[in-house]
Amino acid sequence: MKKKILFIVNVDWFFVSHRLPIALAAIKCGYEVHLSCAVTDKGKELESLGIFLHPLSLSRSGVGIFNELIALKQLYSVVKSVKPNIVHSVTIKPVLYGNIVARILRVPVRVSSISGLGYVFIAAGFKARIFRAFISTFYKVALGGITSVIFQNTSDRDILKKLGVINSEQEVFIRGSGVNLDLYPVTNEPEGTPVVMLVARLLIDKGVNEFISASKIMKSNVSNIRMVLVGDTDLENPKSIAPKELDKWVSSGIVEHWGYSYDVAQTMSKANIVVLPSYREGLPKSLIEAAACGRAVITTDVPGCRDAIEVNKTGLLVPVKKDKPLADAILQLINDDELRKQFAINGRALAEQAFDINDVIKKHLDIYNQI
Numbered sequence: 120m121k122k123k124i125l126f127i128v129n130v131d132w133f134f135v136s137h138r139l140p141i142a143l144a145a146i147k148c149g150y151e152v153h154l155s156c157a158v159t160d161k162g163k164e165l166e167s168l169g170i171f172l173h174p175l176s177l178s179r180s181g182v183g184i185f186n187e188l189i190a191l192k193q194l195y196s197v198v199k200s201v202k203p204n205i206v207h208s209v210t211i212k213p214v215l216y217g218n219i220v221a222r223i224l225r226v227p228v229r230v231s232s233i234s235g236l237g238y239v240f241i242a243a244g245f246k247a248r249i250f251r252a253f254i255s256t257f258y259k260v261a262l263g264g265i266t267s268v269i270f271q272n273t274s275d276r277d278i279l280k281k282l283g284v285i286n287s288e289q290e291v292f293i294r295g296s297g298v299n300l301d302l303y304p305v306t307n308e309p310e311g312t313p314v315v316m317l318v319a320r321l322l323i324d325k326g327v328n329e330f331i332s333a334s335k336i337m338k339s340n341v342s343n344i345r346m347v348l349v350g351d352t353d354l355e356n357p358k359s360i361a362p363k364e365l366d367k368w369v370s371s372g373i374v375e376h377w378g379y380s381y382d383v384a385q386t387m388s389k390a391n392i393v394v395l396p397s398y399r400e401g402l403p404k405s406l407i408e409a410a411a412c413g414r415a416v417i418t419t420d421v422p423g424c425r426d427a428i429e430v431n432k433t434g435l436l437v438p439v440k441k442d443k444p445l446a447d448a449i450l451q452l453i454n455d456d457e458l459r460k461q462f463a464i465n466g467r468a469l470a471e472q473a474f475d476i477n478d479v480i481k482k483h484l485d486i487y488n489q490i
Contacts, residue, residue, distance in 0.1 A: 121151040124487065125203035127194065127217035128154070129177055129210045131161035137234075137296040137404065138209060142170060144480045145487060155197045156213075173197045177212060178355075187216075194220045205487055210234055218261035230486055231262065232269040233279070234296075234401030235423060240278055258284045267291050267486050271402035274422030291486065294426065295402035297479030298411050298470065305413035305467050306388040308460075313453050316390035318349040318383060318405040319397070321360040326396025326419065328360075332442035333396075334373050337449060344453065347375045349386055387412040391459065392452050395424060396437070396445055402427050406434075411470040415462035417448045433466040 208217035270276040334346035380386040393409035400423030416434035
């Protein structure tokens with residue numbers, strides 16, 4: 120009989136963008152692949168690829184007790200019926216809930232990918248400390264006895280090790296979800312007005328407000344610049360930028376909004392600089408994609424973001440939540456063609472060395488094949 124892998128993630132489109140190549144490689148290796156997640160418009164595509172889909176009513180935000188209990192009950196039913204040999208959970212709620220259920224049902228192998236621990240681990244204030252203590256206990260219970268925990272950055276790993284959640288034998292380090300380098304050709308920068316681009320879901324935590332503030336600074340000092348947002352709002356996320364606010368920025372000329380990109384490589388080819396002023400990440404795919412495309416980047420000195428670049432070699436680091444340093448860094452790269460081009464060359468080299476999807480797939484299959 121085929122061995123079964125059950126992936127548990129928050130939503131289908133995230134799985135498509137971050138884990139699908141791994142699942143398809145597992146199918147080629149003879150595994151039967153199942154996926155439990157919230158289903159949007161990607162369900163038929165996933166099923167057509169041979170993946171068994173199990174819908175899950177999992178909210179990506181909020182902790183209403185009744186809804187969370189429903190999700191746990193659904194997960195229990197899925198795991199019990201599939202009887203997987205391996206459960207691989209990705210993102211915060213699936214890691215916590217999926218591992219609790221898998222422990223109860225004695226799944227032989229449990230793998231979890233920590234794609235960021237969430238802002239609760241760096242937030243200040245009394246409520247944040249209380250919630251952090253609760254979540255830390257939850258992680259200890261969920262990850263107890265786990266086979267492997269995959270980290271994307273050292274900060275998240277160090278936090279869980281300090282809490283005593285995992286030990287060195289359980290940790291695996293894989294820098295992000297990887298990219299197919301063949302689909303990210305390096306192109307020359309566009310000529311004419313410089314384009315500075317942020318590619319992300321349009322959330323407060325992605326640094327969109329700081330990007331807008333930096334745009335205002337730039338446009339008051341530089342007449343010839345285009346500041347571009349690529350991505351959609353996410354109204355299911357409480358940190359989403361309001362569509363009315365976005366419309367106001369666009370109509371006032373502060374920023375251009377190009378919407379969601381179905382071909383990031385082609386979109387990034389139109390940029391001179393890629394910016395991500397995020398508050399915290401696992402390892403942001405947009406920075407991996409920028410490196411693969413051969414584009415200089417500017418990002419914040421926070422977990423995940425600083426792990427995705429080589430400082431002053433592929434990009435610049437700026438303080439988090441600070442618009443003036445961000446604007447200064449943009450101006451520096453706009454005015455220094457040679458530095459920007461050298462960052463681009465070094466970025467592609469970094470992508471080839473650290474972000475190749477084939478290497479990422481091999482590392483995951485090595486984990487699965489240990490059983």
